[in-house]
Amino acid sequence: MSVGLFGGSFNPAHGGHLHVARAGLRELQLDEIWWLVSPQNPLKPEQPSWESRAETVLSLPLPARMKVSDVERQYETQYTVDLLRTLKTRQPDKRFVFMMGADNLAQLPKWKGWREIVETIPIAVIARPGSPIKARLSQAARQYDFARLPEDQAHALKDFTAPAWTYLTLPLDKRSSSAIRARTA
Template sequence: MPLYQAGPSTRVPRLGRVCLRDGLNLSAGQRVGLFGGSFNPAHEGHLHVAETARVRLQLDRVVWLVSPQNPLKSDKAPSLEARMKDAARLARGPSMQVSDVESRLGTRFTIDTLMALKARHRGVHFVWIMGSDNLAGFHRWRGWRDIMRLMPVAVVARPGSLIDARLSPAARVFARARVPSSRAATLATSSTPAWVYLRAPLNPASSTALRARDGAPKS
């Protein structure tokens, strides 16, 4: 999803009639992970992050939020429909769901999407999920501090970013909010800010490498 751009958060977007249904079918009390990205293409590394978070956090579901377009990536990505189909190849089973909710809501940045979902699904225990490669640059996202205070955050270790992530501005600013990985199962119901760093066997797959292998343009 369009994750980036530093700066303050905006107010919850005003949603039109087209967004009366977001297709998520969530119930109060559920523990739901939100995993956003362009997924261009989706790969085993994405599944590794989603499944690690699902198991370690004891989530009822992980929703893959496929973005219309990432504002920090200028090259045109494949269509939203194509990328959703690609993600659905991996995100199978009742505990995984692929969603175009950002397109339905008309939101542009992660903070706006998360605020809208929190407002629409009261009583659901949301967790924002990301790889450690995203934590390394998290301080450049619009409203990143607000995201940390809006819902718990789970960071899953990814190759090539282990040191940068742990030394990142976001990790330092919210150092006292870090939850020990031994208590990961409590994260979804923790008071915010709260975040956990999950170490797991590393999966080297990346969208950049797959696009280079296939000769596709970068996005």
């Protein structure tokens, strides 16, 4: 089984996130997408409760092949690198692909164990408004350029051994959680 790990704060989750998750199912030809609602993103200020943010994901029209997963809470991991180590050990029968927005690729070197992340799991980077050039010129993109699959081969990413990544230039969705929070503040 191939599983896309789609992590984030989802504060709140919105149609733009769903757009990215659907693209994962379609372009990466994955069996499932697990929405990983971060218990607390270490790079962001205090977040609303996990339950309230998970509820914003569940309020979206999720296809049957998508689910909200609390594996980070179950395994008591705070950092992506720790979660990936644990998943690799506890669920060796699954082929995982980590999905992230291009803005996260640009800041990936700030993540704990970022090189280990890239060398542990194939990664699908999805274009976001305002970040394509910055992401493609980022330290992580340059350092691992040798491992980048062309976009037209994204469907095969799940079958590659890390390091392997691709950059998907889908139609952009301009919705953002920070803009939604600003409107409701």
